[in-house]
Amino acid sequence: MSLTDSSRDRGEFARCRGLLDPPARREPIWPALAAATALAVSSLAFAVVMILAPPVQTEHVATGAPE
Template identity: 60%
Template sequence: MARARALLEAPQRRERIWPVLGAACLLAASALTFATAMILAPPLTSEHVGHERGVK
């Protein structure tokens, strides 16, 4: 009887780590890419063009 119950029990699925690890690596790579782009981007200028030409 115990053998029959053991055969009827559903096998437990193990959780896979690869999808989680892949998502974490993709997020880290995109964060590093964004940080590099922000560092290498030219600085923004907030002055209006008319001020340089003397326009009031």
């Protein structure tokens, strides 16, 4: 009997190993999509508020100070 002869079937071992491997877990896309949507909405809201806000009016303290 030669060394390559064996009572074990290589095909069956490969099938068993394939059955023992856990299935690949897929990452859910919804949390990342929700975070990106929230960030986009908040940044657009901030931009609109900054555009529509009235300008800041300042006056110099030195002009109103008594001499």
